[in-house]
Amino acid sequence: MFQASGFEKEREMIQHRAVLMFVLGLGMAGALSISALAQQNGGGAKTDTGDEQQNRARIIRGELADVLGVTQSEWQTLEPILDKVFVLRSRNRFGGGGGVAGATDANPGPAIPIAEASRDLRRAVTSKDATVDEIKAKLQALRDEKAKIRAELAAARAELKAAVNVRQQAILVLHQYLE
Amino acid sequence: MFSSKAALMFVLGLGMAGATSIPAMAQEERFDPVKMRQRIEARLKESLGVTQEEWKVLQPKIAKLRDAQKLSQIGFVGRGSYLPSTDAAMQGPVAVAVRELQGTVERKDSTPEQIKVKLQALQDARAKADADVVAAEAEVKALLNARQEAVMVSQGLLD
Numbered sequence: 429m430f431q432a433s434g435f436e437k438e439r440e441m442i443q444h445r446a447v448l449m450f451v452l453g454l455g456m457a458g459a460l461s462i463s464a465l466a467q468q469n470g471g472g473a474k475t476d477t478g479d480e481q482q483n484r485a486r487i488i489r490g491e492l493a494d495v496l497g498v499t500q501s502e503w504q505t506l507e508p509i510l511d512k513v514f515v516l517r518s519r520n521r522f523g524g525g526g527g528v529a530g531a532t533d534a535n536p537g538p539a540i541p542i543a544e545a546s547r548d549l550r551r552a553v554t555s556k557d558a559t560v561d562e563i564k565a566k567l568q569a570l571r572d573e574k575a576k577i578r579a580e581l582a583a584a585r586a587e588l589k590a591a592v593n594v595r596q597q598a599i600l601v602l603h604q605y606l607e
Numbered sequence: 608m609f610s611s612k613a614a615l616m617f618v619l620g621l622g623m624a625g626a627t628s629i630p631a632m633a634q635e636e637r638f639d640p641v642k643m644r645q646r647i648e649a650r651l652k653e654s655l656g657v658t659q660e661e662w663k664v665l666q667p668k669i670a671k672l673r674d675a676q677k678l679s680q681i682g683f684v685g686r687g688s689y690l691p692s693t694d695a696a697m698q699g700p701v702a703v704a705v706r707e708l709q710g711t712v713e714r715k716d717s718t719p720e721q722i723k724v725k726l727q728a729l730q731d732a733r734a735k736a737d738a739d740v741v742a743a744e745a746e747v748k749a750l751l752n753a754r755q756e757a758v759m760v761s762q763g764l765l766d
Contacts, residue, residue: 546761549757549760549761550761552757553654553754553757553758553761560752560753560754563753563754563757564753564757566757567753567756567757567760570760570761571760574766593719594719594722594723594726595712595717595719595722597726598708598711598712598722598725598726599712601708601726601729601730602705602708602709602712607730607733
């Protein structure tokens with residue numbers, strides 16, 4: 429009885445070790461592949477669509493809700509404003525660099541005016557036929573779109589600032605939701 | 608027998624995940640930030656269509672602009688992490704102000720007034736850093752024609 433129990437225990441332990449080794453193996457190789465995949469994707473900024481941004485925003489904000497120390501009903505008020513700021517901030521930051529919405533000629537991504545303006549400018553500067561005036565017009569169109577995004581972002585930030593106290597405002601400044 | 612099974616499971620685990628990671632590992636081994644920067648600069652020089660002489664004048668201005676941008680873009684992005692992080696940027700006024708505000712917010716006994724002071728200090732540091740970016744941008748723009756300016760804007764290097 430004692431021997432059988434010891435054997436069972438030992439077998440259980442070895443099985444447990446085998447599973448552990450399997451997970452460890454997966455983990456070791458997985459860690460390498462994740463960082464490499466991130467590198468392949470250019471750090472993730474290049475192919476952001478609105479949906480991907482929203483999903484990422486939700487994950488990050490799960491932590492943010494705790495840090496802000498808001499109640500469920502306060503969070504229901506804050507969340508849509510944070511959503512708006514997050515998306516506008518990303519478009520403001522990456523729109524000019526060909527970042528938002530995929531931005532390849534083969535896969536143009538969703539129709540976002542700043543992404544389209546960015547794509548149009550990129551096409552113009554790489555085209556041998558584009559005149560200086562055409563390039564200037566595309567450049568101005570992109571800057572106009574950026575100005576619109578900045579105005580919308582400023583309005584969304586003002587709305588957010590009005591909904592929080594000083595401590596919460598400071599936290600949101602640290603997280604760059606507010607300036 | 609069981610230990611050989613454990614070893615087999617380990618190898619199997621490595622193999623499954625490794626199938627996707629082998630090309631990536633090779634890529635990671637090749638990564639060299641200095642060479643990467645040189646490649647980016649070479650591509651930019653080519654896109655701008657400047658001569659070697661022109662590049663000698665332009666390159667330090669672009670480097671100055673990128674440094675100014677790094678200093679202004681620091682912010683809290685998670686527990687204890689900042690974006691982007693270079694040693695110089697982490698010692699800059701914005702990074703220092705970010706850390707001070709963060710410390711004040713994390714202390715339970717900080718008063719709203721203390722938070723306001725640190726918040727204002729960070730906002731002032733960011734305003735100064737943003738002004739430095741605008742000045743550095745103006746220096747670069749002054750050296751470019753319309754096409755070159757558009758190239759730099761399209762690459763996110765100029766506003």
